Amino acid sequence: MEILANIINGASLGSVYAIIALGYTMVYGIAKMLNFAHGDVIMVGAYICFCAVSYLGLPALAGVVLSVIGCTVLGIVVERLAYKPLRNAPSLNVLITAIGVSYFLQNAALIIMGSDPKSFSSIIALPALQLFDGRLTISATAVITILACVIIMVALTLFTTKTKMGKAMRACSEDRDAAQLMGINVNSTISMVFAIGSGLAAIAGILMCSAYPTLMPTTGSMPGIKAFTAAVLGGIGSIPGAALGGVLLGIIEILARAYISTQLADAVVFAVLIVMLLIRPAGLLGKPVNEKV
Amino acid sequence: MLSVYNINVWYGAIHAIKNVSFEVNDGEIVALIGANGAGKSTTLKTLSGLLRSRSGSIKFMDTDIMHAPAEKIVEQGLVHVPEGRRIFQQMTVEENLDMGAYTQPKETIASNLERVYEHFPRLAERRRQIAGTLSGGEQQMLAMGRALMANPKLLMLDEPSMGLAPILVEQIFEIIQALHQAGTTILLVEQNAQAALSIATRGYVMETGTITLSGSGQDLLHNDDVRKAYLGG
Numbered sequence: 001m002e003i004l005a006n007i008i009n010g011a012s013l014g015s016v017y018a019i020i021a022l023g024y025t026m027v028y029g030i031a032k033m034l035n036f037a038h039g040d041v042i043m044v045g046a047y048i049c050f051c052a053v054s055y056l057g058l059p060a061l062a063g064v065v066l067s068v069i070g071c072t073v074l075g076i077v078v079e080r081l082a083y084k085p086l087r088n089a090p091s092l093n094v095l096i097t098a099i100g101v102s103y104f105l106q107n108a109a110l111i112i113m114g115s116d117p118k119s120f121s122s123i124i125a126l127p128a129l130q131l132f133d134g135r136l137t138i139s140a141t142a143v144i145t146i147l148a149c150v151i152i153m154v155a156l157t158l159f160t161t162k163t164k165m166g167k168a169m170r171a172c173s174e175d176r177d178a179a180q181l182m183g184i185n186v187n188s189t190i191s192m193v194f195a196i197g198s199g200l201a202a203i204a205g206i207l208m209c210s211a212y213p214t215l216m217p218t219t220g221s222m223p224g225i226k227a228f229t230a231a232v233l234g235g236i237g238s239i240p241g242a243a244l245g246g247v248l249l250g251i252i253e254i255l256a257r258a259y260i261s262t263q264l265a266d267a268v269v270f271a272v273l274i275v276m277l278l279i280r281p282a283g284l285l286g287k288p289v290n291e292k293v
Numbered sequence: 294m295l296s297v298y299n300i301n302v303w304y305g306a307i308h309a310i311k312n313v314s315f316e317v318n319d320g321e322i323v324a325l326i327g328a329n330g331a332g333k334s335t336t337l338k339t340l341s342g343l344l345r346s347r348s349g350s351i352k353f354m355d356t357d358i359m360h361a362p363a364e365k366i367v368e369q370g371l372v373h374v375p376e377g378r379r380i381f382q383q384m385t386v387e388e389n390l391d392m393g394a395y396t397q398p399k400e401t402i403a404s405n406l407e408r409v410y411e412h413f414p415r416l417a418e419r420r421r422q423i424a425g426t427l428s429g430g431e432q433q434m435l436a437m438g439r440a441l442m443a444n445p446k447l448l449m450l451d452e453p454s455m456g457l458a459p460i461l462v463e464q465i466f467e468i469i470q471a472l473h474q475a476g477t478t479i480l481l482v483e484q485n486a487q488a489a490l491s492i493a494t495r496g497y498v499m500e501t502g503t504i505t506l507s508g509s510g511q512d513l514l515h516n517d518d519v520r521k522a523y524l525g526g
Contacts, residue, residue, distance in 0.1 A: 174383055182392045182443070183363075183364045
């Protein structure tokens with residue numbers, strides 16, 4: 001039973017990684033950039049929800065909605081101000097800018113919210129699930145996190161295959177110039193992807209802090225890096241890959257924590273990435289890129 | 294229909310297009326021929342808004358499109374089939390055609406799709422197939438079909454015969470003529486000067502970024518300089 005509980009907790013943590021990784025992978029797919037500030041959007045989302053619920057006394061759902069709206073706007077603004085002017089710049093410049101945005105967000109949070117950790121009260125006030133005569137307890141947060149991840153995956157898949165905007169997004173990811181020749185406005189499509197990714201990051205932040213309730217300006221950076229690892233593990237640019245990579249990574253992390261060592265759990269996670277990059281650099285579901293000579 | 298006046302395009306420090314002027318009239322097939330690197334594709338990319346000219350003017354149907362973004366230019370009916378086809382490899386044939394109709398109102402899509410399948414019955418057979426698995430000729434047909442979905446008034450084709458077997462080249466040129474007869478004006482960029490000039494109303498010869506010669510398709514086909522340089526004597 002213990003291992004089952006660990007796997008479910010791992011899947012729950014992994015669902016958070018998956019939701020964050022979706023943002024990474026979609027932005028990478030369309031803008032061909034690694035948005036290292038993505039993890040810090042999670043932190044901003046969690047703070048917005050925290051402020052709405054703890055300081056303004058709003059109901060949890062209102063906190064979630066405000067947080068999603070806030071992060072969506074933040075994503076669009078960051079893209080417009082920091083990344084759009086670098087559209088045709090070398091990718092290293094964009095990468096450094098993204099790291100700069102990451103520091104900016106962390107330090108802005110430090111100034112506004114202070115350095116002391118805030119205790120995030122879970123937005124999910126449901127009793128834990130008891131299975132097998134109480135031998136297996138699953139927290140409601142874990143169930144809802146996994147459900148949220150599944151719903152988001154299905155919604156995103158439908159969006160990218162059935163809607164005009166979603167198909168335009170795939171077209172832009174594949175060939176930006178050709179998409180422009182179809183009459184697709186590439187700038188507004190990229191803007192939309194940042195909006196979706198950042199809105200999802202807000203949800204991920206709230207779900208994560210509901211399970212692990214310490215909230216500080218640096219809360220987003222480690223999950224951000226792990227989600228990036230998940231995106232690479234699954235195959236960066238691939239939406240199902242991000243989900244698969246995220247869930248796998250979460251399970252690996254929790255199992256490593258339970259059966260190997262709490263201290264070494266993170267090292268195990270990153271070791272998985274290194275092994276993956278050595279064996280199959282394109283990731284689990286990524287398409288190998290043939291070098292053209 | 295299209296008048297290009299004195300455009301100059303740079304790639305960084307390289308002056309790729311130098312004072313190029315030409316025009317395309319309603320109902321014509323105009324061929325732009327020249328060797329590799331002469332600036333033909335650059336010219337088309339500038340017309341469709343992917344590249345910018347530093348001077349001069351580009352007028353399409355009497356509106357200035359020189360500063361218009363690429364997506365607005367497509368809306369006006371100036372549609373570009375790029376070199377190398379550039380179809381969306383991971384999307385299905387029909388999704389590719391849908392993308393071609395991105396600027397079109399919903400009502401016209403079904404009838405356009407029918408028209409494209411009439412011109413290219415092969416695409417209808419393969420509508421659910423992933424485009425990257427099509428043969429070269431089919432991919433070229435898809436690229437042209439996708440452009441037709443945008444209701445072009447002027448269709449710009451960049452090297453439609455590139456990399457195709459002679460029998461397919463013939464077929465592609467037959468389709469170009471059929472599209473022309475159905476009322477589409479065509480600007481054709483080709484290295485296959487023989488094939489291009491023999492169906493063209495008029496033609497221009499480009500060399501290292503400038504237009505060096507112009508005339509009717511037949512005149513150019515029999516011009517000594519053109520014969521020496523592009524038609525193998």
